[in-house]
Ligand code: HEC
Ligand code: HEC
Ligand code: HEC
Ligand code: HEC
């Protein structure tokens with residue numbers, strides 16, 4: 541008694557799913573656990589079978605643009621259907637708990653992402669991806685991309701890009717509300733204008749080169765060339781623009797990292813004790829002196 545054919549189980553679960561009961565480890569009919577026949581092989585069962593139980597994925601799955609190749613006759617079988625990403629499903633059906641199939645959500649590192657690199661290794665390198673802060677902290681492709689339903693977002697994103705980033709980075713949201721800020725919440729600048737979500741380096745503090753290229757893309761007048769370049773900003777210093785600016789937002793005007801002359805004293809601390817530089821109205825630049833701090837073609841001291 542209690543021995544239920546796989547087909548019988550399949551129908552049962554399908555019925556439960558249809559009734560909105562989609563629970564873990566639905567027991568086989570009869571209440572008694574039928575010892576699963578452990579087969580050595582793990583064969584493909586086809587997307588039609590998957591969709592009988594996983595009905596939440598059924599809606600529109602075949603029409604998703606991402607699946608055009610996967611459902612075309614010219615694609616190699618191993619890349620087609622649900623199993624092109626999740627691997628063969630036979631053992632999954634034999635497993636009482638319905639595990640025994642790759643769930644990228646439960647995995648980290650290469651195991652969680654190699655399904656994507658089967659096809660995306662020409663534009664993205666797995667080795668580089670694994671170095672990113674996201675990969676190292678268990679944020680996989682599925683953390684940002686939706687593979688089963690059409691969200692209507694570009695690049696198969698789970699949500700509108702900036703909202704998606706902020707959902708995991710709430711601290712940054714506060715920075716974009718400070719007095720002076722990049723208009724990200726206003727929708728005029730996107731997180732991805734500055735951050736490449738797939739690359740290391742640009743993902744964390746951008747390197748000088750990457751950082752400046754990204755800033756200068758929009759602030760071209762700061763590019764120069766200048767006869768007199770300020771070493772920190774344009775000629776190979778380590779910090780580039782972020783030596784003086786908070787890229788997200790700052791309580792100080794013009795996104796400066798420190799208030800007034802504090803910006804300059806970070807590096808020119810000797811000036812604080814220099815009698816020629818006694819405090820007067822304004823600061824190093826607003827007093828009418830070094831107001832070409834981004835570089836000058838006329839004055840070595842960046843004075844107008
Ligand atoms: C007989 C019904 C049935 C069929 C057919 C079926 N599944 Fe499942 N699957 C389930 C149930 C039930 C669960 C457990 C759901 C849960 O944990 O909430 C599950 C879980 C999963 C999981 C998560 C596993 C885990 O360890 O978290 C994946 C991925 C999955 N199925 C993919 C597939 C794919 C791909 C196919 C087709 C090759 C498929 N399923 C066919 C019923 C089915
Ligand atoms: C392009 C690759 C890809 C294809 C094709 C694909 N999936 Fe998935 N699937 C994923 C990824 C990635 C995740 C993990 C999502 C996450 O991290 O949130 C996942 C997760 C799942 C889960 C587990 C959800 C959970 O919350 O634990 C189920 C069930 C599932 N897929 C079923 C299917 C079914 C059924 C099909 C075919 C109709 C299918 N998948 C096709 C990539 C794919
Ligand atoms: C069977 C091969 C294959 C697999 C596996 C695959 N992709 Fe794709 N992917 C493609 C193709 C082909 C395109 C281009 C489709 C198009 O032009 O619409 C694409 C495009 C994309 C795009 C860009 C869509 C757009 O609108 O610009 C994203 C994002 C993407 N894939 C993410 C993933 C992720 C994440 C995975 C793993 C969970 C994955 N892909 C697995 C073949 C694949
Ligand atoms: C932190 C969020 C995030 C994660 C994690 C992520 N992506 Fe993306 N992905 C994006 C965003 C945002 C875009 C759109 C890029 C843009 O607009 O500049 C994108 C675009 C894409 C594209 C289309 C454009 C392109 O660069 O080719 C592909 C393909 C892609 N992602 C694949 C993947 C794969 C594969 C993984 C896992 C190895 C992954 N993504 C992980 C956020 C993410």
Ligand code: HEC
Pocket residue numbers: 702705706709712713722724729730731732733734735744745746751782787788
């Ligand atoms: C104008 C360019 C720019 C925009 C737009 C931008 N960032 Fe950044 N972000 C940077 C730079 C540059 C750094 C490195 C800061 C440093 O080294 O001081 C950074 C650092 C970070 C960090 C690392 C932690 C930290 O604060 O140093 C996170 C997380 C982050 N950004 C998330 C976001 C999110 C989320 C968005 C969109 C809501 C966003 N960024 C928009 C330029 C930008």
Ligand code: HEC
Pocket residue numbers: 673674677679683684701704705706707708709731732735737742743744745
């Ligand atoms: C699913 C959650 C999640 C999403 C979505 C997400 N991130 Fe992250 N992000 C993380 C985690 C976790 C870390 C690593 C811990 C940390 O630095 O907070 C991280 C780290 C970062 C860092 C710092 C990298 C470093 O080296 O310190 C930046 C920059 C960043 N994310 C930008 C983005 C951008 C831009 C987006 C949107 C395209 C995004 N994140 C979407 C979770 C997420």
Ligand code: HEC
Pocket residue numbers: 720721722723728729730733734751754755756757758759781782785787793794795796
């Ligand atoms: C996608 C384009 C874009 C990129 C990339 C960009 N910015 Fe901006 N930046 C803007 C916009 C738009 C404003 C707001 C201008 C306004 O409100 O009139 C702004 C404002 C500023 C301001 C304040 C100007 C003021 O008048 O208050 C500073 C400083 C600044 N950006 C520095 C940077 C730095 C440093 C980087 C690189 C980390 C950078 N920007 C990258 C578009 C960009």
Ligand code: HEC
Pocket residue numbers: 752755756759762770772773780781782783784785794796803825833834
């Ligand atoms: C040596 C410190 C320093 C560096 C490095 C620096 N800035 Fe500035 N920047 C300032 C100060 C100080 C102001 C405020 C000037 C003012 O109040 O008029 C400013 C103002 C700005 C402004 C708004 C006013 C204007 O002049 O348009 C933008 C945009 C800007 N910086 C972009 C950049 C970019 C892009 C970089 C990197 C290429 C950069 N800055 C590097 C100190 C610096």
Ligand code: HEC
Pocket residue numbers: 770771772779783784803804805806807808824825830833840841842
């Ligand atoms: C991140 C470090 C750094 C910051 C911040 C910085 N500087 Fe500089 N500055 C340098 C370096 C390096 C030089 C070239 C070496 C030198 O002459 O000391 C330089 C040179 C100068 C010179 C030319 C000195 C000479 O004798 O040729 C002036 C003037 C100057 N900076 C003014 C400023 C002002 C004003 C600020 C604030 C807006 C500022 N600097 C912020 C690093 C910095």
